Amino acid sequence: MDRIVIVGHSIAGVTCGDTLRRRGFDGDLTYVGAEDVPAYPRPSLSKAALHPDPVDIAPLPTFAVATEILGHRAVALEPEAVLLDDGRALPYDGLVIATGSRARRLTDSPREYTLRSLADAEALRARLLERPRVTVIGGGPLGMEVASGAVGLGCEVTLLNPGTPLARHLGPLLGGILASLAAEAGVRILDTVVGSVTETAEGMAVTLPSGEVLESDIVFTGIGDDPEVDWLSSSGLLVDGRLIVDTRQRVLGHPGIVAAGDVCWLDDPAGPRRSPVWTSALEQGRVAADGLLLGDDAPERDHPFYFWTDQWGVSLKVSGTPPREDVAPVVVKGSVDERSFVIHWPGHGAAAALDMRMPVPRLHKLAASRG
Ligand SMILES: Cc1cc2nc3c(=O)[nH]c(=O)nc-3n(C[C@H](O)[C@H](O)[C@H](O)COP(=O)(O)OP(=O)(O)OC[C@H]3O[C@@H](n4cnc5c(N)ncnc54)[C@H](O)[C@@H]3O)c2cc1C
Incomplete structure (x- = not known):
């Protein structure tokens, strides 16, 4: 293999590129x-x-010697070349697809904000500094973090979510604690889905199924993401619109092509699933490099699920998937009532640390323990 093209310059792509070089790939590498x-x-x-005090976001450290073509999109894939938006064709023998995903939107209004890129963050921050009234749609990790940031910047925030925010992701205990912190910070939380969202002369109107209309200056939508696969639509790589990879990140049925990170669906006996979190994208980038170079001899993906979030002045780390039912955890350190603890759910493969220092490998070990 002499020429590898990596499409997507983020954690999955650059981890893959760095790993390819570490493994001794000395051909042409192009991002x-x-x-x-x-x-x-x-x-x-x-x-x-x-954050109220502006913080510079530094680039990720990378060491792979490579050609970087930034500010350009891949628009199509031919059997042996990636086509770019400026007409260039990049030939490849090996291809890494790491184009991530894009935020879902509900309208085309410029008063509806989403958050996926640095440019999105700059636009959102600039608007929040004007202290608009904000309706946050979606009480997942992103909606809750943006609500927390908006409150910190002095905004009045209403958050809409069916059920307890974050409970679907983190279970009722952790979701309940973070929702309480949000309410105590002044967020008005409404247990509801959204009927419709429209732009008005003054701002935005969100109509609820109950008929109630919520007026605000802007809406932030945090209702999930869709993989960035439009550029692959005529490539023959997609199965029912999905880019599915095996346990070595190889795109099923397409030798020489791997994918990693938020863009892909992981083949699984229970059906393809996504794992759109940072450490998973990193791990998938590593596995993809080996999958491309070593084929069947490459190690398979084997990474415990890990997620963290910072909101309402606390940091939460989670290993594994906390039970969705109301299962009492074992408290290892601290106190649930004081919202500062290390806990785990024996038999569920999950552990969490809220507002406590805990090295991630130890959290994984705790999650795996039975006693
Ligand atoms: C605001 C926000 C907060 C998050 N917080 C957390 C968190 O606290 N914890 C956690 O575990 N995870 C978090 N995540 C998720 C995590 O960031 C992602 O799982 C991770 O970034 C995925 O990495 P990736 O390399 O697969 O894709 P991305 O990071 O999305 O990068 C894909 C790159 O490919 C580029 N691209 C797309 N299409 C093309 C194309 N056609 N041609 C060329 N380039 C293209 C994109 O512009 C982008 O730069 C967060 C995500 C967001 C958006």
């Missing part, structure tokens, strides 16, 4: 990245970037 900045820690966009 294509749609953003005009090099890879950066995307999770900071909803944390440090919305």
Whole structure:
């Protein structure tokens, strides 16, 4: 293999590139990245970037010697070349697809904000500094972090979510604690889905199924993301619109092509699933490099699920998937009532540390323990 093209210059792509070089790949390596900045820690966009004191988001450290084509999109894939938006064709023997995903929107209004890129974060921060009334749609990790940032910047925030925010992701205990912190910080939380969202002369109107209309200056939508696969639509790589990879990140049925990170669906006996979190994208980038170079001899993906969030002045780390039912955890340190603890759920493979220092490997070990 002499020429490898990596499409997507973020954590999955650059980890893959660095790993290829570490493993001794000495051919041509070319990155294509749609953003005009090099890879950066995307999770900071909803944390440090919305902090009252402006914080610079430094580029990720990378060491692979490579050609970087930034500020250009791949627009199509031919059997042996990636086509770019300026008409260039980049030939490849090996291809890494790491184009991530894009935020879902509900309208085309400029008063509806979403958050995926550095440019999105700059626009959102600038608007929040004007202290608009904000309706946040979606109480997942992103909606809650943006609500926290908006409150910190002095905004009045209403958050809409069916059920307890974050409970679907983190279970009722952790979701309940973070929702309480949000309410105590002054967020008005409404347990509801959204009927419709429209732009008005003054701002935005969100109509609820109950008929109630919520007026605000802006809406922030945090209702999930869709993989960036439009450029692959005529490539023959997609199965029902999905880019599915095996346990070595190889695109099923297409030798010489791997994919990593938020863009892909992981083949699984229970059906393809996504794992759109930072450490998973990093791990997938590593596995993809080996999958491309070593094929069947490459190690398989084997990474415990890890997620963290910073909001309402606390930091939460989670290993594994906390039970969705109301299962009492074992408290290892601290106190649940004081919202500062290390806990785990024996038999569920999950552990969490809230507002406590805890090295991630120890959290994984705790999650795996039975007693
Ligand atoms: C605001 C925010 C906060 C987050 N916070 C957390 C968190 O706290 N914890 C956590 O675990 N995870 C978090 N995540 C998720 C995490 O950031 C992602 O899982 C991770 O960034 C995925 O990495 P990736 O390399 O697969 O894709 P991305 O980081 O999305 O990068 C894909 C890159 O490819 C580029 N691209 C797209 N299409 C093309 C194209 N056609 N041609 C060329 N380039 C293209 C994109 O512009 C982008 O630069 C957060 C995500 C966001 C958006």
